[in-house]
Amino acid sequence: MKSLQFIFTIAMLSIVGNLLNAQTLSQEQITAIEKAITEEMKVAGIPGVALAIINDNQVVFEKSFGLANSQTKIAMTDSTIFQIASVTKTFTALTILKELKEANIGVHEPIGTVIPGLSPGLSSITFHQLLSHKGGLIEYTNESDRTDIYEFFKNIGDSILFIEPGRVFSYSNMGYALLDLAIEKLSGIEYSEAVERNVIKPLILKNTSFDLYEVASKSLSSGHIWLNGKLTPKINHDEVPLLRAAGGLFSNVQDLERLTKCLMNAGVLDGEQVIDNDIIQLMCQPYSKDIMASGSSYVVHANWPDNAYGYGIIMFNYGKHHFLMNAGGGNHLTYFIYDPETRFSLIIHSNLAWQS
Numbered sequence: 002m003k004s005l006q007f008i009f010t011i012a013m014l015s016i017v018g019n020l021l022n023a024q025t026l027s028q029e030q031i032t033a034i035e036k037a038i039t040e041e042m043k044v045a046g047i048p049g050v051a052l053a054i055i056n057d058n059q060v061v062f063e064k065s066f067g068l069a070n071s072q073t074k075i076a077m078t079d080s081t082i083f084q085i086a087s088v089t090k091t092f093t094a095l096t097i098l099k100e101l102k103e104a105n106i107g108v109h110e111p112i113g114t115v116i117p118g119l120s121p122g123l124s125s126i127t128f129h130q131l132l133s134h135k136g137g138l139i140e141y142t143n144e145s146d147r148t149d150i151y152e153f154f155k156n157i158g159d160s161i162l163f164i165e166p167g168r169v170f171s172y173s174n175m176g177y178a179l180l181d182l183a184i185e186k187l188s189g190i191e192y193s194e195a196v197e198r199n200v201i202k203p204l205i206l207k208n209t210s211f212d213l214y215e216v217a218s219k220s221l222s223s224g225h226i227w228l229n230g231k232l233t234p235k236i237n238h239d240e241v242p243l244l245r246a247a248g249g250l251f252s253n254v255q256d257l258e259r260l261t262k263c264l265m266n267a268g269v270l271d272g273e274q275v276i277d278n279d280i281i282q283l284m285c286q287p288y289s290k291d292i293m294a295s296g297s298s299y300v301v302h303a304n305w306p307d308n309a310y311g312y313g314i315i316m317f318n319y320g321k322h323h324f325l326m327n328a329g330g331g332n333h334l335t336y337f338i339y340d341p342e343t344r345f346s347l348i349i350h351s352n353l354a355w356q357s
Contacts, residue, residue: 026054026061038066046232047353048225049077051254055339055346058266060258069222069352070234082208082253083222083350086329088337089250090177091260091284094132094313096199097180098280100187101128108132108283112179115186116151122159126166128183131176132312133288137164138175141243150182150242170289170310174247181246192246203275204259209252216251224332225353232353235332248329257337257348264314264325265341284312285325285341330354 026034038050049067053060065077101108106115112131113124130136139161154161161175181192188195193211201209210216223234241249259270264285268276287309308317316325326338334354339346 031062034062035064035066042067045353047351048232049081049222049352051077051079051081051083051222051350053079053254053258053346053348055258055261055344055348058262058344063254063258065254069220071223071225071232072234075220077222077352078220079255080208080253081220081222081350082216082251083335083352084224084248084329084331084333085250085252085257085335086248086331086333088252088257088327088329088335089246089248091264091313091327092196092200092250093177093180093184093246094284095276095280096196097128097132097184097187098283098312099199099276100184100195102277102280104187106187112183115183116179118151119154120158122162122166123154123179126176126179128180129288130166131173131180133310134170134172134176134292135167135289136173136176136179137162137166137168137171138173139163140171140173141175147242150178153243154179154182170292172292174244177247178243181242184246193249196250200276204256204263204270206252206256206259209250209256211245211249211251213251221251222333222350222352226332248331254348254350257335258346261337261339261346261348265339265344265346267341284314285316286311287316288312 034052034054038052041047042050047067048071049065049069051065052062054062063079065079065081067077069075069077069081098108106128108129109127111125111127113119116124126136141161163171184192184195188198190198196211200206208216208219225232226235227233263270263276264281267278268274268281287307289310290307292308292310292315308315310316311325313327314325315327316323318324322340323342324338324340326336329335332352332354334351335349337346337348
């Protein structure tokens with residue numbers, strides 16, 4: 002099985018084609034992008050792709066290809082909703098930073114100041130360490146576990162720590178589960194409601210939700226896996242409390258366009274300051290440098306110069322450009338990549354992550 006990394010092929014094709022200097026795409030550029038996508042889909046057996054390109058804050062390309070579901074033969078469209086997996090962490094980071102600011106609590110404070118009753122080691126981990134994947138937590142991947150988050154951490158205690166917090170970068174969904182708990186304590190409401198209040202509503206994201214039943218009534222792209230040599234649809238979403246802050250959201254290309262516009266314009270969207278600029282800047286610093294997340298989707302860019310992780314944001318350099326991004330995978334791939342200097346962004350969803 003081979004990870005599909007054609008996203009960067011398309012991104013670099015756009016850049017090399019002088020897209021960053023163009024207000025609109027030429028027909029030649031459009032043809033080249035469409036050809037690259039359709040050829041890669043054919044070679045890798047990808048059922049469907051949705052893609053958007055923003056340049057100088059304007060959507061210059063938005064198109065969908067193939068099928069949202071290989072069995073039902075429903076077509077992929079620009080409004081098709083899909084799992085964004087770890088891109089959810091960007092929403093979680095925005096939410097916790099807004100809640101901390103409102104409570105006048107710094108990111109270097111320990112989570113024990115907000116969540117009482119945790120073991121000494123867990124209580125000592127700071128918000129900064131959790132956000133930047135330096136909490137020292139063992140990864141827990143039982144996707145059938147319906148355990149309450151607080152009860153899970155109270156019962157497992159310090160045995161989930163494999164190293165002193167702050168020592169190493171270790172990509173951790175469990176760290177974001179602790180942030181889920183902190184968000185609920187700070188906001189006084191459910192985690193999903195807090196994300197909606199702090200991010201989804203201010204950005205007017207009409208097709209972004211944690212509720213599978215809500216999005217299933219719309220056009221939904223199924224992830225796919227190879228099962229006994231056959232391409233098979235699979236939605237990897239089981240309402241697992243421990244994983245919702247790390248990867249539980251559904252969204253679509255059009256909503257992710259609005260998210261990236263907000264991020265690359267210092268929190269301004271539609272002429273309004275919807276997220277404070279200091280929060281955006283706090284997210285986009287290279288706290289964990291030279292990350293080498295072997296075995297995850299982040300290995301795609303792990304060898305690019307100056308790669309680093311901020312708070313729910315990944316960054317790297319390519320040529321003269323400093324790109325920021327996040328990515329989510331599983332049975333699908335979702336990426337947003339942007340350059341805040343040129344206001345260039347690429348958003349892409351593929352409903353197959355692994356080539357047979």
